[in-house]
Amino acid sequence: MPSLDEDLIALLGPDRVSVSDADLATHSTDKWFASHPPQVVVHAKCVEDVSKTLRYANEHGIPVTPQGARVGYVGGAVPSKGGIALSVFGMNRILEINTADGVAVVEPGVITGDLQKAVRELGWFYPPDPASLKECSLGGNIATNAGGPRCLKYGVTRHYVLGLEAVLADGSIVKAGGRCHKNKTGFDLVGLMVGSEGMLGVVTQATLRLIPHPPMRAMLSAGFASFAEAANAVQRILNSGFLPSALEIADKFTLRAAREYLGESVTPQGDAHLLVEIDGHEPSVIGELGLLAKLVRDLGCLDLQEAIGEEACERFWKLRREFSYSLRNTGLIKLNEDIVVPRSKLVDLVEFAERLQAEHGFAVASFGHAGDGNIHVNIMVPTMDDPLIRERAEVALDQLFRQIIAWNGAITGEHGVGIAKKRWWREAVSTAAHETHLRVKAALDPKGILNPGKFLE
Amino acid sequence: MPSLDEDLIALLGPDRVSVSDADLATHSTDKWFASHPPQVVVHAKCVEDVSKTLRYANEHGIPVTPQGARVGYVGGAVPSKGGIALSVFGMNRILEINTADGVAVVEPGVITGDLQKAVRELGWFYPPDPASLKECSLGGNIATNAGGPRCLKYGVTRHYVLGLEAVLADGSIVKAGGRCHKNKTGFDLVGLMVGSEGMLGVVTQATLRLIPHPPMRAMLSAGFASFAEAANAVQRILNSGFLPSALEIADKFTLRAAREYLGESVTPQGDAHLLVEIDGHEPSVIGELGLLAKLVRDLGCLDLQEAIGEEACERFWKLRREFSYSLRNTGLIKLNEDIVVPRSKLVDLVEFAERLQAEHGFAVASFGHAGDGNIHVNIMVPTMDDPLIRERAEVALDQLFRQIIAWNGAITGEHGVGIAKKRWWREAVSTAAHETHLRVKAALDPKGILNPGKFLE
The missing domain is CATH 3.30.43.10 (Uridine Diphospho-n-acetylenolpyruvylglucosamine Reductase, domain 2)
Structure with missing residues (x-):
């Protein structure tokens, strides 16, 4: 045989x-x-x-x-x-970019950042911006419904997928949606595939929506004495009729690690940091930056810096990325959990993280997308090889996820469930919702061959 | 018994x-x-x-x-x-509006416009704006994934539904999604329900996303000598980095009917009309309106009017709505088909409509959401009671829909398939996609009790 x-x-x-x-x-x-x-x-x-x-x-x-x-x-x-x-990583051609229709047609192996660059050169914009955009592929973005900082204003990957070609478990090739920006023809099979983590089908081609690229962007970087003050600033900005293209927050532990790694002078002052990005036509952006700066200053921030234009903004984003490296530089292992809380719970979340830290002795660093409540909570452990430490880390994670669920939060905002969050899946969804998942799964993959061992088992 | x-x-x-x-x-x-x-x-x-x-x-x-x-x-x-x-029209309570979380929790019978007004008073915004917003309900909007002019910038109903409580055919109550602005927990059951036209479940509660209300809006109303020139203006506006909150076009027949109904002086000049709406903070809006006005003037529009602020804009929208009444005033019956074409096909569509008019003798009036290619093509027939006329109208509709499908268009952008478009359903989707619909339907409603007689049968 x-x-x-x-x-x-x-x-x-x-x-x-x-x-x-x-x-x-x-x-x-x-x-x-x-x-x-x-x-x-x-x-x-x-x-x-x-x-x-x-x-x-x-x-x-x-x-x-x-x-x-x-x-x-x-x-x-x-x-x-x-x-x-x-x-499908080798299926990596950009098949078409058509600005008159506002679409790009891609194979799933195309690197997200490569598509962004290609459409940017034509004055167009593919907004979804996961942190890994230089190495992640659009197929993976679709499988996890990837987000990123800009999703606050622009929405997640799902909002940019107009059409899909996908292969179901039995080998049948399904084309869903199309190249129109609006389409109410039938059920939302495109949406069903997006975020299904390889368990319902394999995407082999996607037609993505492009929008005009805003010609200018600008940012504010503000240090606050406390996380509560930074979170309050988030609410005040939104309540003043601004929908920034990003609204990113970082906590005390993150800033401390940054000070050690980057030095005192580069790191913003205080125990909390807020990044605000806006985009649009140049005069609008300059004007709104002034309004936002005044608002943030009036809220008593400790330091405030402005960035105008692509290059200056990139420096702020670089600093933001350095926060991640600073945490790595502690020598600890980052258990990065991309949980989401209703936006009003940001302060409660960070206070809860501090209690976890006190109880278990692990540092907990929280930073992320404050505007949509999607915070990366990083439990910092010395090792995952020591069974005792690992067990304690798992207890801390259990406490974190239970609290998130109790707050009507979500156990994952953009990474997906996969194996990592499998053990909180059943607590996170009702029995009826779990059973509905099983029914849909059985309908499209009756033998359960597609990505087995993940959250539905 | x-x-x-x-x-x-x-x-x-x-x-x-x-x-x-x-x-x-x-x-x-x-x-x-x-x-x-x-x-x-x-x-x-x-x-x-x-x-x-x-x-x-x-x-x-x-x-x-x-x-x-x-x-x-x-x-x-x-x-x-x-x-x-x-x-479920009697389930019409707004259960919660929470601006700190950016959500509204509603029952399905709430009138869309009522929710918009209630959140507007708090400085917040629920963008989906179907033309019928004063009489349609949010449950119906969810069932059809309703759109409207503002969907160009803000997205359709789906993009504003964070969580749903829905009852499946067997009576089980499923809660999907939640109140977080980002959520990758499991398959997108919320998306599957949205737009399912009552065939997969009955929505009994929805948690909707709210965004900050842009403090100001402004509009341009421009008459062009030809539809091709107006469609070109659409492309040029988008290619200049503008994503207007609305970009509406109307054709010759619509304008002629408006002239007869409203008078020459009120109706824009030329054979095509373009409405452009932008929103944001006041100085930004005023500045961008100037840029847009220059752009449109340079493209050779015949007349150009500006509206700044809520009231002035409402007058332009009122005029736009009068276009519909003008068509009704012809005494003819409007067969209103909300088809979608890839944006580059707008001119082809109107030329095709003119050929239909020549061939069948029915006037055809086209107007709608130019930015996303979603045009309401109205075939104007004297009566649907005369079998001969009706048959001829059906032939014209068949020709229209076949052409739309040949252009990779969509047979419905926001109204749904229902019974009206049932006969083009099988041509509009591949056999594999149709069969996938049947599988999903059988999984959630095995006896087929929910809204039978519609497009899957």
């Missing part, structure tokens, strides 16, 4: 199939801790490769884990049950 | 159930032509009423047609197979 890889080679040709140790190791993991090797890696180059692979796997009941750039944070691309790692 | 209404009275109490002639007649129809009486009307007042009704109907295989304000344009609320008309 031929082996799995022999069957696949017969089906797809030898250049599409690999069982090399290096390939199996590479395709065992993403950016999370978990790792499990597939039996074989399929490097798909076209929709037919994906369709043939799935039809075969479905007939034989073989697990298939779709993979893109494998830079997710929740183990969503880990082949937990072995079988086939189906990579 | 007790009758259907006796059973329902036993289940829900007499005040919830009606078989009066008046009630049966009222609940037979929406704003489209089709009409079919239910056997009984249930006036639900709470989620339990909906749940009990559906559990009973599911057990007995009785058709249930969910209804809201019944002002849809595609017969989506017509009880095509009799059975129960399940009205």
Whole structure:
């Protein structure tokens, strides 16, 4: 009897199939801790490769884990049950950019930042901006409904997917949506695929909505004495009729780590930091920056800096990214949980994080997208190899997630559930909602071959 | 054996159930032509009423047609197979408006305009603005994923629904999503319900996203010699980094009808009309209005008027609405089809409409949301009672829809498929997409009791 890889080679040709140790190791993991090797890696180059692979796997009941750039944070691309790692990372062509229609047609392996650059050169804009945009792929963004700072004003990936070509578990190729900016033809199959974490189908082509690029942007960077004051500023800005393109907050621990890593002079003063970005036509941006600066100053910020234009703003964003590196520089491991709270709960969240810190002795650093309540809470642990420390970390995480759920928060804002948040899944959703998930899953993937071992099991 | 209404009275109490002639007649129809009486009307007042009704109907295989304000344009609320008309129009409380969280929690019977007014008074904004906003209900907006002019900048109803409570066909109550502005917990069940036209579940509560209200708005009204010039202006505005809150176009026939109804002096000059609306902080809006006015003037518009502020803008919108009344004033029946074309096809669409007019002798008036290609094409027929005229009208509609589909357009942008567009459904979607719809439908409503007789049958 031929082996799995022999069957696949017969089906797809030898250049599409690999069982090399290096390939199996590479395709065992993403950016999370978990790792499990597939039996074989399929490097798909076209929709037919994906369709043939799935039809075969479905007939034989073989697990298939779709993979893109494998830079997710929740183990969503880990082949937990072995079988086939189906990579569409090699399907990486931008097929069309059409500004008259306001669309780009892409394959799933295109790097998000590359598309942004390509459309930017034509004066157009693809807003979704996950932090990993230089290395993540659009297929992965679609699988996780990726967000980013700008989603406050511009919305998440879902709001930019007009049409999809996806292959279902049985190999059938479904085209949903299209290239129109509005479309009420039937159920929202596009939306159902977006964020389904590879469990309902494999996206092989996407038609994305582009919008005009705002010609100018500007930012404010403000240090506040306390997190409560920064959170209050968030509410005041929104209540004054501003919808900034980003509204980012960072807490005390993050700033302390930044001071150690970057030095006192570069790091904003105080125990909380707020970044505000606005965009639009130049005179509007300059005028609104003045209004916002006055508002923030009147709220008693400790220091305030302005950035006008692309380059100056990039320096502020660079500083913001350095916050992450500063945390890494502590030598501790960051357990980065992208939880969401209703916006009014930002201060409660940070106070709760401080109590966790006091109780367990782990530092907790919180920063993120204040405008939509999507905060990255980082529990800083010395190691995950020591079973005692690991156990204590898991207890702290349990407490965090229970509190989030009690506040009507969400256990994930943009990373997805994957394996990482699987254990809080059942607490986060009602039994009826879980059962509805199972019904939809069974309808589209009755044998459960697509990305098994994840949150529905 | 007790009758259907006796059973329902036993289940829900007499005040919830009606078989009066008046009630049966009222609940037979929406704003489209089709009409079919239910056997009984249930006036639900709470989620339990909906749940009990559906559990009973599911057990007995009785058709249930969910209804809201019944002002849809595609017969989506017509009880095509009799059975129960399940009205949630009486569930009409705004349960909460919380600006700190940026959410409103509403029952489905709340009138869209009422919610907008209530949040506006607090300085907040619920953007979706279907033309019928003074009479349509949020539940109906959710069922059809309603749009409107402002969707160009702000997105459709789907982008404002954070959480839903919905009752499935078997009576189970599902809560999906929540009150967070970002949420990647599981599949997008909220999105699946939005736009499902009452065929997958009945929405009994919605948590809606609110955004800060832009303090000022302004508009341009421009007449152009030709539709091609107005469509070119649309492209030029977008290509100059503007994303207006509305970008509305009207064609020759619409303007002619307006001249007859309103008089020459009020109606813009030329054979095409463009409305541009922008919003934001006052100085920004004034500045950008100047830039836009220059741009439009340089493109050779025949006349140009500006409106600054709420009241002045409302006068322009009133004129725009008068276009509709002008068409009605012709004495002809408007077959209003809300088709969508890729934006680059706007001119082709109007030229095609002119050819239809020449071929069939019906006037065709086109106007609508130019920015997203969603144009209301109105075929004007003297009567639908004369079988010969009706047949000719249907031929013209067939030609229109086939052309739309050939252009990769959409057969409906915001009204839904319902009964009205049922006959083009199978041409508009691939067999695989149709079958995926059937699978999803069977998973959530295996007996097919929810809104039967519509586009999946």
